[in-house]
Amino acid sequence: MKDGTSALAELSADDPLTQPFQGASPYDDYVHASVLNSLQQPLTEAADEMGFLVTTQVMELWFTLIVHEWRAARGAFAKDDLDTAMDALVRSTRAVRSLNGSWQPIAALTPVQFNGFRAAFGKASGFQSAMYRHMEFLLGEKSAGLLRAHQGDPSVHEALREAHQEPSLYDEVLLFLDRRGLPVPRHVRERDLTAPYEMDPGVVAVWRGIYAGPQHHPLLALGELLTDLAELVSRWRYDHVMVVRRAMGAKPGSAGSSGLAWLEQRASRAVFPELWAARGDI
Template sequence: MNNSTSAPDEPVKDDALTRPFAGASPYDTYVHASVLNSLQRPLTEAPDEMGFLVTTQVMELWFTLIVHEWRAARVAFAKDDLHAAMDALTRSRRALTALNAAWAPIAALTPAQFNGFRAAFGQASGFQSAMYRHMEFLLGDKSAGLLRAHRGDPDVHEALAETYREPSLYDEVLAYLHRQGLPVPRHVRERDVTSPYTSDPGVVETWRHVYAGPQHHPHLALGELLTDLAELVTRWRFDHVMVVRRAMGSKPGSAGSAGLAWLEQRTARPVFPELWEVRGDV
């Protein structure tokens, strides 16, 4: 017997859902959804341009979160707080997974569909994204030239220059491992952090100590978490290559870039290279 006083299909009444707001809803005041939803301004009638705009903007938001988490992890490593660092890196792994999934709306654009709006964005190109450049700099992939490209916007340039001058996330990981007694070479610890990070045999040896040690050691868990991040970043770069290859082939990119060739070159650059090399030594 159903003792309910309302019919099964009668909606539950909740006055909180229908009470008028004095102004903008508390949700909009906190999330700024009305601002976010006003930023999609297609310049053509092409049906695929809206998806391209939303996908690009969503990726920028994921970049922002990932940069936030990597900065938090970098600070934690500098304080020898491995637990907080691992928490931040784990959160960033979830964000990277979501970032990679964001390609879906535009992953199958045909050349004709892409050409329907490509001319509208003129000289705009993804390599101009300052927040993505923060990500790359935090990974140790520093570039004075790509920093210089943002000089026209002083606030953006200075924020990016700060990330350029600071140790990368990986620099702080290696400094932390040294303080924990692992043999990180002095020349690596004292290197010019504005230079692109390149693989070092001494750091391979550092990770060999970690991977040859106890299999439940926190430093091994750190190595595997960093490897997860490196793989996800590489997969994002590769998916970017595939989207461009499918939509425009080898044509020159926007703003005069080499397009596909430039992206393929970037994709080939390893993230945390010694973590991949050490696997052959274990």
């Protein structure tokens, strides 16, 4: 049997795989791989900087996909289309799992390795990621202060301002449950959408009722899918804490942030908190 190298060497001149393209390949026209592969521009000779750049850029792409899916789910809930919403949430869980795996190239950086290029990015910080801010806003983690940080870029700031004022994914879930006849408290349904979402006992009672009911009910399946998503996001936040703890300990972060302390505070906040609280009462 001939190996793969020999088989490739025998491709004829008229084989479709050998035909020249007029300009860029159709693959590059669609995927824009040449653009993506031109975006890694290390500023130092440090061996680990390339991995840091690629990891960060890949995460930005996953953020974009996750935001796309959560917006699709939110829109479907607003239309009472549970099946379409669930499909989008399932796709998003796959994306968040892939996002979590993106830590691996830089997960074990030592302080010396990180210091080899850290000064090069100056005041740049992951806190400044606009797409990650869209993710957080969709989770109900609203922050006017972090919105103001983007005022210097009008188009980015305007998109974030709109997202800051819109219902979160979870807000639309609760409105959907209310329209299905479940007693979501009025003050939750009419809450200030620009404020961070906080756990409410009335919403805990709603989820408790769903979980105490039939074990194959569509709304229980929704609760479990949201719980999967919440757990994955929490794991991403925790992994972020661990990567920073290994690479720089408790030193101040770039751009003047408190670094590890800030990340630990964010990681401690439960995503979709009533789904967790309801479990203790069943």
